[in-house]
Amino acid sequence: MTNNPERVLSIPVKKSDPVEMYQRLRRFVATKYSESDAQKVESVLETLNRCRIDMVEREDLSLPMQRNCLIHYFKCICMVEPLFTAISSDAANTDSDPITFVWYDALQPDRFSSQRSIKLEKASVLFNLGAICSQIGASCDSTSAVSRHFARDAFHDASQFFWKLWQVYAKDVSATFDLTPVLAQTLYYLFSAQAWELQLQQQLDRTFIDFPIKQHRCALLFEKVYEHYRNVLDSLLSDSAVSKYVVNFDESWMTHIHHKMKFFRVEARQRRSSIIPESKRPKAAKVLKLPPLEKLLLGSCTNADQWMPKQQPLFLDLVFSEYSPFRIIDGGKLVAKPWDMPPPYPLAILPSRSSSPFMLAIPLKKSEHLDLYDSLWNYFVLTYSETLAKSVEGFLEILDKLRRELQCDNLSLHIRRDRLIQYFRYLCMIHPFFPMATLCPNPPIFIWYDAFDPQQSSSQHNIHLEKASVLFNLGAIGTQIARSCDLTTIQGYHVAMDALNDASHWFLVLQRVAKKVAEKGSPTMDLSEKCIQILCEIITAQIAELKMNPHSHSDGSTLAVCPVTSLLYQKAYDMLTLEPLAENLRQTSIPGFLESKMKTCHVQTGPSDVTEQFLSGYSEALSLLGEGCQTSCLDFLSEFGLLKITGGNIAANFRGSNVGIGGDELAGDLSNIAVVEN
Template identity: 50%
Template sequence: MSNQSWQLLNPETVLSIPLKKTDPVELYLPLRKLVASKYSESDAEKVESVLETLNKCRRDMVERRGDLSLPMQRDCLIHYFKCLCMVESLFTSLSSDADADADADADPIIFVWYDAFNPEHEEGVFSQRNGIQLEKAAVVFNLGAICSQIAASYDRTTALGRHLAMEAFKVAANFFFQLWKVFAKDVVSATLDLTPLLAQFLHALFSAQASELELQPQLLNDARYALHQSVHLLYARAVTLIHNVLRAAKLKHVYCFDRTWATHLSEKEGFFGNSSMHSWNLAQAEAPQRESSIPEQPDAECVAEILVRGICRRSIPNLQQIYVDLILSEYNPFKLMKDGKLVAYPWDMPPRYPTDSAILSSLMSSLLSGILALLPLKKSEPLNLYESLRNYFVLKYSESVAKRVEGPLEMLHKLRNQMLRDDLSLPLRRDCLIRYFKCLCMIEPFFPMNASPNPPVFVWYNAINPQQDSSQHNIHLEKASVLFNLVALCTHIALSCDLTTIQGCRLAMEALNEALNWVSPLPGESKKASGTIDLSEQYTSKIKNEIVGLKHKFPHPQSDVSSLPEYPASTNDPSSDVTEQFLLGYCKAHSLLQEVCEAACLDLLSAVSPVKIKDGNLVANATLEAALENMSLQETSDGYMYIAGGVTEPTTN
């Protein structure tokens, strides 16, 4: 293979783009003033946390960008986008008020953004008076740009680095697809970087680079025509588009756009095209030694990649239950409190809320009947997963490999201990079970552990008849049992809700929807485990049918139009409720980001992820570890018992 051809296949040769820059804007004061005047002071107090976090996110984007790592910039942008969608209705009100009263005393909010490909900042674009369209489009652009930089920053000669880069390029392409199809169309007098044409080109570019990285192991080891052709078509589309972009750049006087991109992409297209197939095959035949000079991945790299792929497995249900996390989750950065107050934690601080169970009751609903009335959680014997798994990695790989992954193994062990505790509140136990299930998916590829002399033994008791148990080395028994407990726990949450309130109705409905999500993969795991009768397909099918029936029994408000998709609607006009407007915006942002950011492995880069990737290693989040250590009952002088921030009834002597 010629040096030029080899260079074209070099994984270090990828393109990424810079972020757009902007001028500072004060958002908190004018938006809070608007809420207080349009709604009430009490309403302003309910949402001021969101406004403060919105303002901080934007200030950090402008003032702290140089001090933040690429993953931290991504965290900040995602958090800001959610807050921005929450307040979008306020900008509509501001624009309407300004149109109605041209002499309004309030200072307008004007966003100014500069072309990412114009470093001199000579031609900034101003938003329309109190318009949010430019701001949203610019943030979506920067989300795509930061993902492209994250991808380019990885060592793509390793299996883990190549996998992370591939996923990051896919997400970047998804963001630019949204910019192309949705957000860029609303921008007036856009700079070159916010035109649909450039967004379409960047979508094609990053899709091509992601596909090349995904197919790279096959491309390096065989010359199948179909593989080359699939990548060739993507690069061919990018080449066509970049020539259109260059013409548009000239018209907009953006002469600094890097024209070497066109040459690079044309070479890529030619290499993967039909004309290069014969030379590729000939090069392979003539220079096999060059092929064999590619270093094999060390065991440590392979193990890290397998763990990352495991935690991102598609077998984990894609949970869309927004309201459950808003009300119950201890770790969601946004929280809806019992008094209707919306709390938004800063993007760079892991949330620590008091457990708010005001809409949960200690009494089960009168609607409870049938199987669900007798659906306790399964119990299990204690198990030291850390020791058995670490010994396995030492035996199969090496001590150094075991050290590189011992952080996640410790987290796995602690989560298992906590999820079995009966004294945890329902919200805390749900959080613990979900995180533990994700960790199980992470280690699943290493089962069955045939090379280990002492593989872990999972022992689970029948939830219906505790005298019966199942004892296996099979990890699918563990997964099926955790799924069963998630189903049971979600039904307990639903049946403990105060159905006289709109929040209680929404939470109950969403908890049942989540239970149905968890019950879907349960039969598949159960078939691989052959556990007790409560895990049988027949029994889980009955549970599913009863959950569906229970949903129809839940009371619904009289309104036929739901203000949140699939949830009971408030009887009040949503436009008269600022909290409702914020919730609608949050749901829209959450749904969009769920669709775009499908790569769960990128969340492993976040500062608030329970398991993180750091310097090529998987490490446990120290903050979550500390929370698990402190998750114990502590009696206080006021006679109340606190469970990780949640209050229970006073104790009696």
């Protein structure tokens, strides 16, 4: 193999010359649109300018902080992109003041590209996001299983950023060689190979009950890693320009990649006999033992599809979330928080106090109080050791604190939604340690009451009941937010639509989890399959009703009867009246609501304004960054989360948090991101 088989490759970031954007962009908006419009977006323009200055000039930022800054800046430039398009189309206007970006080649710093195009800026920032993630991966301690987990995620993110650069942005940018499609393709394959290699190392380190399954998985991974290194080498050798470019930067890269490909090709061939035909594979293989910290991270990452909605609720987060750095306030003004200001952020706007008669609000489930901390602490001490229990103590504190806070009746809608999402994410982390009834003298027992009949309750040691109940409340909160919206405004319309889509997502996830609850006992009726289906149908009908109304409808009149939505409400009504398991729902106001909906469907909205253009760009940024480019586990390296990993421990991070349990703020230095296991 190579002289240093543990070596991993990373690349430097691109450098850029400073440029002042705030004054020129604000002046353009005021001239092209109006002073009122300029005031609406000036906060975003200020943040954009500040982000770029920090990105270009600050040298004291740790790698995770640089990642945070770049992600924030990318969102900002996506938001202002319509302004650059307008400036380009208005080139003859003497009032326009074009902005020129100068970026230097990452591997050949004596070469640079100078353009007025915002596409160069976006491509360069995307390149740097990939480069920073590659450096995070290379900085991790290779002797630690947990650090290798972070390194794998970092290289995965790096590969995805270069994938986006290759497939989307590099094609339209004529710049230095580091932004060409062929190099972006090469870097995508390279960091994919390193991510898969670390995934393979994790499989080799783990002890399985079913040893043949371990051999099977490892054989497949050896094939996968070989294919990616072969693609890297093929990409390098297929283009003499890229080969020369890489060799001029570091001639050892070619030798390193060649040896990697050769090694994994031989290993893959030797292990092919271990691959089990699909017809003979068992349904699951159980892992005997994982370090507790890695097991918690695995629970977060493998269940990310549950707590991270695929469709970002843009307006819902912009109005209601404490953790969205961009806010919409009254009058359509956009407020941007500095990238290095830790959340939560001040509430920008409260929901309307008057309920909309067009929306149905689902009640919340209630729960008995539970001391999660003591139960889980005892489990970790008895199963592992007190030392290992202390390594996850911060996590246990936050988990218990969130659950206790959710028992409060006076939480506002937006606070409750944020806390429920946080709590559900951490439930996904602790999930792999359940069931623990046979290993713990006082395992936690979860007791939840029916949302529609509070006299009925269900109790289980099964964590699926806890997750299902939290999912139900997340869906219910979405319907309550939608009901609180003023549908006569475009802002209220968008928030209501997002809230209902959010509710739909949580109830769809609930359908999967509720089946596992039923396997362990008799849940309350609100968690039954039929009840969840009825609620999903009602939410679907409400979404369809909102979609039927065009944004231009602002004269204050109501829509006529909508045949399509009436049929959807009729379907929900039929299920409610005919299904024997829907008795609880028939005793509520839901039947009367559906009967009225089958007759008329009302919605009215107001006009849009200049912020719509910015929000369109912001939506694009969220979509791109959310498609595999931001692994959830890397968030634990950030100084801004409720939890962070330092010294091999999960620590509660109270910096800037209003859910702190108490005590002094923990140190936030993450310049050295290596994690060493106890």
